[in-house]
Amino acid sequence: MNIFYYDIAIPIPIRETFTYQSKDIIQTGTRVAIKFRNKEVVGYVIKNLKNKPSFPTTEIFEILDSEPIFKSSDLQIISWLADYYHHPIGEVFDTFCPPSLRKRIKTDPLITSFDTTYEVIKEDKIFELNAEQENCVKELKALKGFDPCLLYGVTGSGKTEIYLRISDIYLSKGKSILILVPEISLTPQLQERFINRFGDNIGIYHSRQTPKQRYDVWNKARSGEIKIVIGTRSAVLCPLHNLGLMIIDEEHDQSYKQHEGFRFSARDLSIKRAQVEDIPIILGTATPSLQTLKLVQDKKYKQINILKRANGSEPPGFIVLDINDSKLESGIAKESLDAIEMTLSQNKQVLIFINRRGFSPLYECNDCRWVAECKSCDARLVFHHGLDRLMCHRCESAYGVPKKCPECAHSNLSLQGSGTERIELFLENYFKNTTIIRLDHDTTKKKGALNEIIKKVHESDSAILIGTQMLAKGHDFPKVELGVILNCDAGITSPDINSLEKISQLLIQVSGRVGRKEGNGKVLIQTRYPEDENLRELKSGDYLNFALKNLKQKKELHHPPYTAVSLLRTSSPLAEHNIKFLEKVASILSIESDISAIGPIPSIITKSRGNFRHHLIIQTTSKTLLNKFAQDIISSVSSWKETKKVKWYFDIDPIDYS
């Protein structure tokens, strides 16, 4: 009897694969049930070994898929991911496997004989494309094979209409399309536009769905029953049958980078997928990332522009409001309140952006300066009025609100600063009988809440919308005529690596939500730094010019994207364990000439969930070199005693030092 040997990836935090045996021939990319350390687990077959290994192996006890769930191109991409991000390959597999298939469940047999077609719904395709759009579709249509293309379209330029038209072209050739958005909150709008155009056979894939919903979309995409999938990060490898085109909407958005666990960039991964599958990919945005602009300059990507708003309306003007001498009410200046009142009286909507949720970010004692902080994180507690609790936004712990100071026992406690909730309560009181809609993490938590909120915005006439980042991105709310940005000063003054890129994108994106229909919009920026040079430049609204200047500076300073950077991050209950480990790594790197290691440095979030956090900044001239050094580090540290005391991982292409 023949026995076959397989390398299997198991979803555990270990950078190794394991060998098992079977009497059956199993294709790579198939899930199998195996025993690992006396537990039953699901593993992924990644290699068929030619020879019997020299050590004893255990038997695979069940083959779960009749057809591999990962094709050979997927395996190529997953192994690239594990190498590039230095992440355990079993966990990488798990990330892209529908949650229900991470368990010992069999897949349905794969039927790919579907002949799904999509008809354009004529009532929806009402306007003629303008000349810029027309030209854009023509150029996109000409893309062949792996051909990344930046679609730079100012806000309101009709990028979504372009996505619909180009999708139509691919669908009529029998191809399927994958569209990625950076955040779940952007799926309902795009979903609606695609349903209006092509009917409701559209798949949505993101982490707020039930495992059953996700499996269903995944399965239908795989069989070709669904040919349009709209999703977030976890959808990047959605196995669409006959995939012809990928669209990355809002490509600049930092939410494409996963913040914890397996820290990959879904934007970069989608480029990799397009390359491996040899298909075109469109990166759409009004505020391109510096990385993408560099790749355009290097002639690796094409660029197509739409420089005018689709309906001919003018983008809103910025007004910088110096608040140094203003008396603020719940963080809002009198001038802003007057402008809000004026807009409401014209039966229009106002959008208020504040990058902070909850009622108030600081609860302190006025006598001894005690401040409410989380016991397990170095984070101040945020008061939530609705919950009547102090909340840690890092670990989600909730605390009661002490009436007396725990330090000095006085009752002279107060709330300082404002978040979305406080602004909402204040404005409800100030503008009685006005519709006020808050869009943030807290108001959208419940199932269906987000759709309700978006519907309410469209159905209301005059209204005030208050929100965090979530509100600033991508939405098409035609009645908004005034934007008020309450706290961008932290972004202007932040020393973080990408702060200028982030704040410029944010200001332009907020302005992009304003005056979309009539073009009489304006955006007020409340600031204590009215003379700030960057702010003065951004006031013109010319993002591209600003970004190209910023990019030039990055080149002169040898910063990313002109160099490759990785953080070696550690966490442990004792700070000195992190420091000892990172110092040892730094000392090995110090003898190398092509690499610089800065640190150990306490991370911006120094303590989280009871663990101290430190990192080492590792910088080299190229990604290939960085990868090589990381490999060397991984093989050296595995035998150290210092390694056992810390949790460590690489954060490749970090977006911040938090």
Ligand code: ADP
């Ligand atoms: P973007 O995604 O670039 O911000 P959208 O695709 O949301 O812009 O389009 C903005 C608005 O302009 C939408 O309401 C859309 O229906 C409308 N629009 C798009 N193309 C045209 C056109 N050619 N003529 C008139 N209106 C258009």
Ligand code: ZN
């Ligand atoms: Zn006190």
Ligand code: ZN
């Ligand atoms: Zn906490």
